Amino acid sequence: MAHKDLLISWTSRIVKARYQQSVLGGLWAVVQPLALALIFTAVFTLVVRMDTGEIPYIVFSYSALVPWLLFEQSISSSVLSLVANMGLVSKIYFPREVLPIAEVGARLVDFVIAFVVLIGFMVFYGLPVFTLSWIYLPVILVTQLCLVLGIGFIGSALNVFFRDVSHVIVLILKIWMYATPIIYPVTLVQTQLENFGYGRFYGLYFLNPMSSIIESYRNVLLHNGGLNEFFGRSALVSVAVLVFGYWLFKRLEFKFADVV
Amino acid sequence: MEYSIEFNNIVKRYRLGQSVTSIRDMVKNVGRRSEPEFHYAVNGVDFQLKRGESLGIIGPNGAGKTTTLKLLSGVTKPTSGVIKVNGRFSALIELGAGFHPDLTGRENVYLNGTILGMSRAEITERFDDILEFAGIGQFIDTPVKRYSSGMYARLGFSIAAHVDPDVLLVDEVLAVGDFAFRAKCYKRMDDLRAKGTSLIFVTHDMDAVRRVCDQGMVMYGGEAIFRGTSAEAVVAYSDVVRQAAKKASQEKDLSKVENGLAQRVMTFAADIQNVSMLNSQGELVTTHEPGDEATIVVEFDVNKDIKSPVFAFTIRRPDGTLVYDATTQWLDIETPSYKAGQAGRVEYKIKLNLIEGVYDIGVDMATYDLDSYIDRIERAMGFAIVNGSGAKGIADLQTTFNFPKPESEDTVKS
Incomplete structure (x- = not known):
């Protein structure tokens, strides 16, 4: 379908434009999770002790921040993608889902770059890379x-x-990170809940789908689990969520051009 | 009957009034019931086109032309009615749609091309042709933010022109671009039509409509008020729109009558009822040849006694350029006085030494001291001049060419 080519073109447009506009270009994909990881490391090793077992805190946090940033940023950009391109949407027909999908695709490029740096970190700290458990990675990512x-x-x-x-979603995403x-x-969650006698609510913590996704990333990457x-x-x-979301999107699609 | 485009009884309405654009607004409006008001952007328009046919849609701003194109291209859905477009279509509602200023022309060709529905393979195949048509040369590899508006338009049109669609929809996009470029575009549209592409062209350029389309449709207020050949539609345009505006203003209040059309700022001591045009045989005709004699007839009803009013008429090109303006005052013509209740008539016998094209007639009557207008119609009717000599401009000077024999070689002047 010719619109597959549109998706490729549009994704590459986002990526190229973003990299051409910033001084750091592709490095930004690395700097963001790294900077966050460094700040958290400084706080949670010097100010408040956070026990992460044998894994150094920086690797612990960075390995979670990379997929988290993929989550947070692709949602933020895709939520705005239709409104940001309203001029186009109101004048030309093309399957509108190309816009949010392309934003996610563009962020995947950042993800890959940041992931390469993660591998670098792990090697630096002597942690095993490309273990058998990494076969699970595509499943988690998908x-x-x-x-x-x-x-x-x-x-x-x-x-x-x-x-x-979009404002509401950005706010929710910020809070979501702490959940x-x-x-x-x-x-830590498990221990704290048990201390207060709410051990049985441990499962509720995992109502947040990102919790088990992030934990799975860690298990697979760092613990060969x-x-x-x-x-x-x-x-x-x-x-x-995907099925419902796509259905809702297609149902509302033809009203987009009328709202301006 | 296999149609290329079917636009069957289409209605498109928009809800007016309180627009809710945030959750906050929505919460505020809970419990508040208001009568929904509707605006009918397209109201019962119906047409069908066969392969290779071309339709020009003309009309004043707000008539529903662009909405019609958006309905045809699938950008928006009709409120009722059925639209069918058979085959691949390309819509030129904006040139260079999707262009990103920081990307090069080359990258943007792929971007715009895929938005318009081509595959990357097709674009690569046609790239050289696209480049040649656009005529921007080595600039193809510079970011488009450096392009002039003309280059931008040329590249944009070039991409769309190479989509090779079965149906081509064009909105008023050729306004940017010089004469040579526009001629190239029209030629390209001709080529596509010859290949069997159906074309719908929305524009304000009357000459373009006659040149490019074989059929014409005039839209006003969301309705198709005239359908015929493109030449007929262009000539009938001002007349038909004025009638529709008059009808609309009778149903609502006078303030809704559009500016620039049937502009009436006057005393109404008399009411212009009818403006028509006769040829030298006295027949009601709106198409003439250069040099023909014609008579413009203005009939009016007198409401109050008027003393020697000043009569005037103007002839303009559709873009407003003044061709001829004559008033009885300037030409020192004495005019009769009229009594209330009379039916008056003035005839202007003129010689149409005009270049081939379309023209608008405006008429008015003013008080003898030129203090105010009595009645005035800026665009009362249109007429066309056909079978010109091929010369351009406004006035047809009826040139005959003469090449006197040169002097013999014996007497060469030094």
């Missing part, structure tokens, strides 16, 4: 992408009609 695209479709479509949806085991180990026990649930949720 599940995460389903969730991202689904939220992107819902958010971008709604944002056309209600312009503050996900990125800067702290999930064992498998998927997190709650991963199946997340996969189901992610696919459901």
Whole structure:
């Protein structure tokens, strides 16, 4: 289908334009998660002790921040993608889903670059890379992408009609990061809950699909382990969100051009 | 009957009033019920085109022309009615759609081309042709933010022209671009039509409509108020639109009558009822040849006694250029006075020494001291001059050419 070519062209447009406009260019994809990881490392090794076992804190946090930033940034950009290109949407017909999908695709490029740096880190700290468990990586990534695209479709479509949806989503994403085991180990959650007698609520923590996704990334990358026990649930949720999101998007698609 | 385009009884309406653009607004409006008001951008327009046919859509701003194109290209859906477009279509509603200023012309060709529906393979195949048509040379590899608006338009049109569609929809996009470029575009549209592409062209350029399209449709207020050949549509344009505006203003209040069309700022001591044009045989005709004699007839009803009003008429090109302006005052013509209740008539017998093209007639009556207008119609009717000599401009000077024999070689002057 010719529109597949449109997707490729549009994705490359986003990537090229972004890299041409910034001084750091492609380096920005590395600097962002790295800077965050450094700040968190400084805080959680010098100010507040955070026990991450044998894994150095910086690798612990960076390995989670890379997929997290993919999540956060691709949702933020795709939610705005329709409104940002309203001129085009109101004048030419093409399948509108190309816009949010292309934003996610462009962020995947950043993800790959940041991931290469992660491998560099792990080698530096003497951690094994390309272990057998890494076979799970595509599964985790695809599940995460389903969730991202689904939220992107819902958010971008709604944002056309209600312009503050994007602000709400950005805020939720910020808070969401703290509900996900990125800067702290999930064992901390377990311990704290048990201390307060709420041990049985541990499962509720994993209602957040990103929790088991991030944990799975860590298990697979750093501990030569498998998927997190709650991963199946997340996969189901992610696919459901994608299906619903796409359906909603296509239903609202023809009204986009009328709202200007 | 296999049609290339079917636009069957299309209605497109928009909801007016409180527009909700945020969740905050939505919450505010809970419980507040208001009567939904609608604006009918397209109201019962119906046409079908066969392969290779071309339709020009003309009309004043806000008539629904661009909405019609958007409906045809699938940008928006009709409120009711069925649209069918058979085959691949290319819509030129904006040139260079999707162009990113920081990317080079080459990169943008791929971007715009894929937006218009070509595959990357097709673009690569046609790249050289696209480049040649656009005529921007080595600039293809510089970022388009450096391009002039003309280069931008040429590249944009060139890409769209090479989509090789079965149906081509063109909105008013050729305004940017010089005469030579426009001629190139029209030629290209001719080539596509010859190949069987159907064309719908929306424009304000009356000459372009006659040149490029074989059929014409005049739109006003969302309705198709005239359908015929493109030549007929162009000539009928001002007359038909004025009638529609008059009808619309009778149904609502006078303030809705559009500016620049049937502009009436006057005392109404008399009411112009009818403006028509006769040829030398006295027949009602709107098409003439250069040099023909014609008579413009203005009929009016007198409401109050008028003393020697000043009569005037103007002839303009559709873009407003003044061709001829005559008033009885300037020409020192004495005019009769009229009593209330009379039906008056003035005839202007003229010689149409005009270049081939389309023209508008405006008529007015003013008080004898030129203090105010009595009645005035800026664009009362249109007429066309056909079968010109091929000369250009406004006035046809009826040139005959003469080449006197040169002097013999014996007497060469030094």
